Amino acid sequence: MRFKEIGWNGILVRVPEDMRLTRHGGDHREGIFLVGSEDSLIEVSWIPISKKSKSLLEIVDKITNRIKKEAGKKKMDFKIRERHDTVVNDHKAVYLLLDYGVKERYYIWRCPESNRTVAVRFFFRKYDEEARKIIKTLIDTIECHGEKYVWSFMKIRFETPKTFLLNATEIKSTEMNIALLEEKLSTFEERKRSIYVKYFPAANVRFKDTYRNLEEWFKKNYMEEFGKKILKRRKVSFKIKGEKKLGSHTVLIEESKFSATFTRRGKEICSVALWYCPERNRIYLFALYTQVYRPFPFKIRLKAEEHEALFNEILESFRCH
Ligand SMILES: [Zn+2]
Ligand SMILES: [Zn+2]
Numbered sequence: 001m002r003f004k005e006i007g008w009n010g011i012l013v014r015v016p017e018d019m020r021l022t023r024h025g026g027d028h029r030e031g032i033f034l035v036g037s038e039d040s041l042i043e044v045s046w047i048p049i050s051k052k053s054k055s056l057l058e059i060v061d062k063i064t065n066r067i068k069k070e071a072g073k074k075k076m077d078f079k080i081r082e083r084h085d086t087v088v089n090d091h092k093a094v095y096l097l098l099d100y101g102v103k104e105r106y107y108i109w110r111c112p113e114s115n116r117t118v119a120v121r122f123f124f125r126k127y128d129e130e131a132r133k134i135i136k137t138l139i140d141t142i143e144c145h146g147e148k149y150v151w152s153f154m155k156i157r158f159e160t161p162k163t164f165l166l167n168a169t170e171i172k173s174t175e176m177n178i179a180l181l182e183e184k185l186s187t188f189e190e191r192k193r194s195i196y197v198k199y200f201p202a203a204n205v206r207f208k209d210t211y212r213n214l215e216e217w218f219k220k221n222y223m224e225e226f227g228k229k230i231l232k233r234r235k236v237s238f239k240i241k242g243e244k245k246l247g248s249h250t251v252l253i254e255e256s257k258f259s260a261t262f263t264r265r266g267k268e269i270c271s272v273a274l275w276y277c278p279e280r281n282r283i284y285l286f287a288l289y290t291q292v293y294r295p296f297p298f299k300i301r302l303k304a305e306e307h308e309a310l311f312n313e314i315l316e317s318f319r320c321h
Helices: 056-073 129-141 214-229 304-316
Strands: 003-008 011-016 020-026 031-036 040-048 079-088 091-100 102-111 116-124 148-153 156-161 165-171 176-186 189-200 239-246 249-259 266-277 282-293
Touching: 003 020, 003 031, 011 031, 011 040, 011 129, 020 165, 040 129, 056 091, 056 102, 056 116, 079 102, 116 129, 156 176, 156 189, 156 304, 189 304, 214 249, 214 266, 214 282, 239 266, 239 304, 266 304, 282 304
Parallel strands: none
Antiparallel strands: 003 011, 003 148, 020 031, 031 040, 040 116, 079 091, 091 102, 102 116, 148 156, 165 176, 176 189, 189 282, 239 249, 249 266, 266 282
């Protein structure tokens, strides 16, 4: 069995290659994602640990009570077949085997490093050797905290600082985009940085005439929409900054700079990386957009080197096939 990674909101799991991210919700504080195949379902969820928050056992009881109640409504017998202590990613954890006609397995633990209580729920149509291997692999290798957030899904992978939080996402079979946002507000300054990642599948068919010339492709197919949607500007123009190697791909880098709008004093810089991946037949777009606003008479400082360093760091972390 071959495994692949799914990284989402600071949790990284390894699941069989045929399983897909089917649903997701919430954010880094409190959220959920599901990966599934025809015969199995894995649900990863997390809630914040707060000062008032309950002990792990209380959370375990809450989960079992909820399922017991649901099973009761459907007049199904509910049993806790197994319940014992275990360890996940060096955290003390509880394992549960629940039975209410179907059997579900749970691992629940607290991760103080990410300040979250994490629960992983497994459901298999058939609990066999393969299912056991899936659980073992996931539980043995799950990462619930780390230096950076690893985003890995739809055969794309990149790493971001933990200060960037999920802001918007759209995942369909034909389209994918994700936006992460970091905001720093102080009395006299507003500083925003956003990461935007998108890909365009079936590129050689959809963009027959331009997929080999990304400058042309961008201008013709996406720059205007990008300007409106992401930069909130009707007119944008980009300048070529250069090229970079990413594995076997050549990445085109473009940049756009803006200063004050009519209503606000600010400086903005947006760097865009574009590349065509023949292995997946996708055009990828990664953008970093830095915005700084300050009222008069303060001087507006936008550190272009810092912006560029982060842009390069994230770009180098990309795996696209
Ligand atoms: Zn952890
Ligand atoms: Zn690639």
